[in-house]
Amino acid sequence: MRSLITLAALALPLSAQAAETGDLVRFVSCPVYRDADSGKKSGCWLATDPATGRRWDVSQSPYKPNWDFAVLVEGRVSAASADPCGAPVLDPVRTSILPDPCTRHMLPAEGYKGRKFVLPPRNIQPLSVARPVPPGPYAERVFTTYFEFDRDFLVYQYDDFIIDNAATWIRAAKPKKLVVTGFAATEPETVSGRTLAERPEIARDRAEAIAETLRRLLPGLPVETKWEVGAKPTGDPDADTIPGQSQRRAEIRAVF
Amino acid sequence: MxxxxxxxxxxxxxxxxxxxxxxxxxxxxxxxxxxxxxxxxxxxxxxxxxxxxxxxxxxxxxxxxxxxxxxxxxxxxxxxxxxxxxxxxxxxxxxxxxxxxxxxxxxxxxxxxxxxxxxxxxxxxxxxxxxxxxxxxxxxxxxxxxxxxxxxxxxxxxxxxxxxxxxxxxxxxxxxxxxxxxxxxxxxxxxxxxxxxxxxxxxxxxxxxxxxxxxxxxxxxxxxxxxxxxxxxxxxxxxxxxxxxxxxxxxxxxxxxxxxxxxxxxxxxxxxYTAQQSSPAAGGGLDTMGATGGPAKLRDSQPGALGSIGTPVWSEFAAWDRISAEDAAKLTPQQLAFRQSVARGARVFRDRTFLITDSAGINSRMGFGNPVRNSCVFCHNMTQMGNDVAPGQVDLGTTTQPFADPWDDLPLFRITCLNQPHPHYGKIILTYDPGFALTSGKCADVGKITLQSMRGLSARAPYFSNGLAKDLRGVVDYYERRYKIGYTEQEKQDLVNLMSVL
Known part of the structure; x- marks a missing residue:
């Protein structure tokens, strides 16, 4: 009996257990906006895990919620003790907008300050700032870009930073061609009682979106596209330890 | 005396x-x-x-x-x-x-x-x-x-x-x-x-x-x-x-x-190059007492700078925040007050935040979230000009219901999105002008109109792409109504005065 209980506990999502620093939390719920005001972009996003009833601060996502729609929350419990938004913090965290409608809800600041906006570490310089030429030697290399769940939209201050760096390296390395492979997490998974799977065609859409951007940034360089479904997680550091994020990707391979 | x-x-x-x-x-x-x-x-x-x-x-x-x-x-x-x-x-x-x-x-x-x-x-x-x-x-x-x-x-x-x-x-x-x-x-x-x-x-x-x-x-x-x-x-x-x-x-x-x-x-x-050069309300030139209004500054400056990481937008009038007693003595009280109002207006423009909601190009599809707290300068972000450094296709609701005023003399179109619904309007949209969607072919772009320069506004009323604001106060009033900003009467007048000298 005890072993059955242990097995059952292991099968539970981590979010249903006591969350510890670094634990992965994954759930679907309606976001709540807290109108904390510490200046521009300082408002808070909160979301409650329906399995535990625990409310999290998910404000640090590079793509933030729309209060009209549910979000898929994927994040790790932060070691930070401060709760500027009135809830424990998930960081790193991702909040993908899902098509399920939600009732808008906004909380007043209630004394919480939110966070004064600071530029995220992944932000690009204006074109007027010269990019340093990356040192050689140059050999086949892969750059990976990441997406919101079931979307092919290039993420501001995330993908643009990765692609800008990639383009700078590619200009210096002068590969023969680029091969862009789009991936989609098409294997169904149950999250908060609902089955989630990306559409297979989003893999191709991601490849083509990134390829079009590369054709604009690197005119004249051949760019081929491929796509794969059933994407598995990777350990790429730019996915910020979020397995789901690492699945939703497009890889840019520089071929010599 | x-x-x-x-x-x-x-x-x-x-x-x-x-x-x-x-x-x-x-x-x-x-x-x-x-x-x-x-x-x-x-x-x-x-x-x-x-x-x-x-x-x-x-x-x-x-x-x-x-x-x-x-x-x-x-x-x-x-x-x-x-x-x-x-x-x-x-x-x-x-x-x-x-x-x-x-x-x-x-x-x-x-x-x-x-x-x-x-x-x-x-x-x-x-x-x-x-x-x-x-x-x-x-x-x-x-x-x-x-x-x-x-x-x-x-x-x-x-x-x-x-x-x-x-x-x-x-x-x-x-x-x-x-x-x-x-x-x-x-x-x-x-x-x-x-x-x-x-x-x-x-x-x-x-x-x-x-x-x-x-x-x-x-x-x-x-x-x-x-x-x-x-x-x-x-x-x-x-x-x-x-x-x-x-x-x-x-x-x-x-x-x-x-x-x-x-x-x-x-x-x-x-x-x-063109810009407002002088203002009787300010008592003369807009490039006096430390200000750098007028078109010469536009002619002589480098374009394309983002105000938030360089020269703040409308800092041309920052000096009017601290007019010396000697200069103040050359102005009537009304002229001094007007110049101070312009300088305040520039700060209101940059710093007075409000919740921006349901505006494609801001709240979607970018990741800023809906809503997002920011100010006028979030979009009007180019130093010296107030247009968008990025391509400025944004839907303020000026041409699209429910935000647009009822203009019976304009055609009204029903847009039906065939794939994904519009992130804020849904599957069916009523609009006087689909704007950027007539170029991109995307439902998500319905109602987006490219931001334009804010220079020379005093010379070219009415405002917005469909002329909905007959004067500068009408511009402020539209934003107030659209985003429920809560500007004070003083803030509204400061913004009007600022725009009148651009």
């Missing part, structure tokens, strides 16, 4: 009044104020025209310019118009509704400005009747006929992901024979965008268009990234494409512009 001070204080006022009298083309001096096609005048290197907030100055680099034979100033097409017809120096190289009214009165509606093709509500209407030109006369709107289905974006074919139906057609240009989606076109009504300070509108700050999720498209002529800030619906990405579009449609020019004509027009458009 009191008398002496009063005299001292009145001197700047007298000087300002004199300056206004000396300004070329004061209201009432119509022959000089209106630039008719082909009249062959010389455009001075510096030219001032008065308006209700003071005087606007136009500078021509390398000027004066002999306009005789110049393709910007000569009537090229069948209807007798030239580019200058709708891009008047006195109106900040745009055209105000008031100027249109004056032309109607001066010519009995015979001026080429009122050409049936787009200077009337629709060519099928009786052209001699004033009512047939009501949109131009009352709100400064010209008819813009776009192809349907969307055929091209910088030469690339586009298949729209939405359908369009005509709900209401008060003027006939979306349902009469030869007109409307069934006949392969859609007519919308828009204000003229200024042709000046062009280096700023062409400037590219970053390599990406974050609102569309791609790197910037490349100019088909020179292969460089395009700013995406030229036209309301971004249908032309460079000046050649814009002038070819304008000459064939607005001028009814049957032939193609020659390369030499394109070069001359382009060179002129890149040489002309």
């Amino acid at each position: 009191r008398v002496t001070n009063r005299i001292k204080r009145s001197l700047p006022l007298a000087g300002a009044a004199l300056a206004l009298v000396l300004a070329v083309g004061a209201r009432g001096d119509a022959p000089d104020r209106w630039w008719s096609p082909g009249e062959g005048r010389v455009l001075p290197a510096s030219l001032d025209y008065t308006n209700e907030h003071g005087a606007l100055r136009t500078l021509v680099v390398g000027g004066p310019l002999k306009t005789r034979g110049h393709p910007f100033f000569e009537p090229l097409g069948a209807n007798g118009r030239a580019c200058v017809t709708c891009h008047q120096p006195a109106d900040a190289m745009s055209l105000s509704a008031r100027t249109a009214q004056e032309r109607w009165e001066a010519t009995g509606g015979k001026d080429p400005l009122f050409a049936a093709i787009d200077g009337s509500n629709c060519p099928i209407l009786p052209q001699g009747e004033k009512a047939s030109h009501s949109l131009l006369l009352e709100r400064g709107l010209f008819r813009v006929q776009r192809p349907w289905p969307v055929r091209a974006f910088n030469g690339q074919p586009v298949t729209p992901d939405f359908t369009i139906e005509v709900v209401r057609d008060p003027n006939g240009c979306n349902s009469a024979p030869g007109y409307g989606p069934g006949a392969g076109n859609v007519s919308v009504y828009r204000r003229v965008r200024p042709v000046a300070n062009m280096k700023y509108l062409l400037a590219v700050g970053f390599p990406f268009d974050p609102k569309q999720g791609y790197a910037l498209p490349l100019d088909p002529d020179d292969g460089k990234p395009q700013s995406g800030n030229l036209m309301a619906d971004n249908r032309a990405g460079n000046l050649r494409l814009q002038m070819e579009d304008a000459s064939s449609v607005h001028l009814e020019f049957a032939r193609a512009l020659t390369p030499a004509q394109i070069k001359r027009i382009r060179d002129f458009e890149l040489s002309i």
Whole structure:
């Protein structure tokens, strides 16, 4: 009996257990906006895990919620003790907008300050700032870009930073061609009682979106596209330890 | 002592009044104020025209310019118009509704400005009747006929992901024979965008268009990234494409512009700068007492800088926050208060945050979230100009319900999204002007209109692409209503005063 209980506990999502620093939390719920005001972009996003009833601060996502729609929350419990938004913090965290409608809800600041906006570490310089030429030697290399769940939209201050760096390296390395492979997490998974799977065609859409951007940034360089479904997680550091994020990707391979 | 001070204080006022009298083309001096096609005048290197907030100055680099034979100033097409017809120096190289009214009165509606093709509500209407030109006369709107289905974006074919139906057609240009989606076109009504300070509108700050999720498209002529800030619906990405579009449609020019004509027009458009130069309310020049208003600063500055990481937007007037006692003594109390109000307005513009909601291009599809707290400068972010450093296609709701006011004299379209619903409006959208969606073919872009320059506003009322704000206060009132900002009366007046000196 005890072993059955242990097995059952292991099968539970981590979010249903006591969350510890670094634990992965994954759930679907309606976001709540807290109108904390510490200046521009300082408002808070909160979301409650329906399995535990625990409310999290998910404000640090590079793509933030729309209060009209549910979000898929994927994040790790932060070691930070401060709760500027009135809830424990998930960081790193991702909040993908899902098509399920939600009732808008906004909380007043209630004394919480939110966070004064600071530029995220992944932000690009204006074109007027010269990019340093990356040192050689140059050999086949892969750059990976990441997406919101079931979307092919290039993420501001995330993908643009990765692609800008990639383009700078590619200009210096002068590969023969680029091969862009789009991936989609098409294997169904149950999250908060609902089955989630990306559409297979989003893999191709991601490849083509990134390829079009590369054709604009690197005119004249051949760019081929491929796509794969059933994407598995990777350990790429730019996915910020979020397995789901690492699945939703497009890889840019520089071929010599 | 009191008398002496009063005299001292009145001197700047007298000087300002004199300056206004000396300004070329004061209201009432119509022959000089209106630039008719082909009249062959010389455009001075510096030219001032008065308006209700003071005087606007136009500078021509390398000027004066002999306009005789110049393709910007000569009537090229069948209807007798030239580019200058709708891009008047006195109106900040745009055209105000008031100027249109004056032309109607001066010519009995015979001026080429009122050409049936787009200077009337629709060519099928009786052209001699004033009512047939009501949109131009009352709100400064010209008819813009776009192809349907969307055929091209910088030469690339586009298949729209939405359908369009005509709900209401008060003027006939979306349902009469030869007109409307069934006949392969859609007519919308828009204000003229200024042709000046062009280096700023062409400037590219970053390599990406974050609102569309791609790197910037490349100019088909020179292969460089395009700013995406030229036209309301971004249908032309460079000046050649814009002038070819304008000459064939607005001028009814049957032939193609020659390369030499394109070069001359382009060179002129890149040489002309305009901004408000003086203000009686401020007691004189907008480049005095430490301020750097006026077009000379525009002419001499580098374009494309993002205010948030460099020179703050409208910091041209920061010095008026701390006018010295010595300078203050040269002003009347009202003039001092006005200058301080302008400086406050610049801070309100940059720092007074509010919740921005349901605005595609801001709240979607970028990751800022819906809502997001920010200020005017979030979008109006380019130093010296207040346009968007990124391509500025944003939906403020000015053309689309439920945010747009009920304009019974404009056509109303029903957009049905075929794939994903619009992130804020849903599957069905009612709009007077789908805006950028008529170029991109995307339902998500319905209602997006490209931000434009904020310079020379005093010379070119009314405002917004469909002229919904008849004056500067109307602009502030629209934002207040749209976003429930909660501006104080003082903040509203400060913003109006700021905009009046740009």
